[in-house]
Amino acid sequence: MNIQISKILSDYVSKKLTSDEFEEWVYSCQELESELGEELYTELISLDFRDKSNRIEVEKIVENKIDYSELHKNELTQLIRKVCSKELPFKESIRLLYNWMDSGYLFLSKIDTLGNFNEQGKSIIHSIENTMTNEQMWKILIDIEPNFFNELERIKTKIEDGNILITGEFEHSEYYGKQFKYIEK
Incomplete structure (x- = not known):
């Protein structure tokens, strides 16, 4: 996976980014779907980013994709x-x-x-x-x-x-x- 995308995903999981910052990035990153694949991308954008437990869900979704x-x-x-x-x-x-x-x-x-x-x-x-x-x-x-x-x-x-x-x-x-x-x- 692209190193910049990996960094942002990792930063969110490790609480270096707020949910608002991450959500804005998710919807603006044009390469994210091709990097994650359609299934994981759909799973990611389906999350409610205001829910505090979503970091755990994001980690589960991207854990094996981050290099x-x-x-x-x-x-x-x-x-x-x-x-x-x-x-x-x-x-x-x-x-x-x-x-x-x-x-x-x-x-x-x-x-x-x-x-x-x-x-x-x-x-x-x-x-x-x-x-x-x-x-x-x-x-x-x-x-x-x-x-x-x-x-x-x-x-x-x-x-x-x-x-x-x-x-x-x-x-x-x-x-x-x-x-x-x-x-x-």
């Missing part, structure tokens, strides 16, 4: 590029990277800041004050973890070269929820 492998590879490499060039605010960068790690991409845990994010006293987040500038926050991180950006770039290269293969497969665990799988060579 999570390409979507996640694309999103993760773009995120790493933005973090390394400091295009995103410090706290947002760390939170987004942690969320990817938490969704199953544990290769990110090689970066201590992410791997120890939830352990009190070990995360550099505890050293950060709200009054600091972004540059001051990044400086604290680099002082504590000097290889942060190098390790991120190394991970990005491994993803791009296929040495970390994002499979697009996932499993549901009772404790962790939806966990995506990968293969690291």
Whole structure:
């Protein structure tokens, strides 16, 4: 499936889009029917998007159509590029990277800041004050973890070269929820 369509469907299922935004997109996306097929498309447009349970229904409809492998590879490499060039605010960068790690991409845990994010006293987040500038926050991180950006770039290269293969497969665990799988060579 088209990566842009996959992204919007995935964003809706993961609550990054409101029902109103999603409904507007569904009815304006000209390629959606050809991407989903007539049966799934009809099922999708038949939903009442004001019903809060429709996200679950949308997930059931599109789950096997979304190419999570390409979507996640694309999103993760773009995120790493933005973090390394400091295009995103410090706290947002760390939170987004942690969320990817938490969704199953544990290769990110090689970066201590992410791997120890939830352990009190070990995360550099505890050293950060709200009054600091972004540059001051990044400086604290680099002082504590000097290889942060190098390790991120190394991970990005491994993803791009296929040495970390994002499979697009996932499993549901009772404790962790939806966990995506990968293969690291």
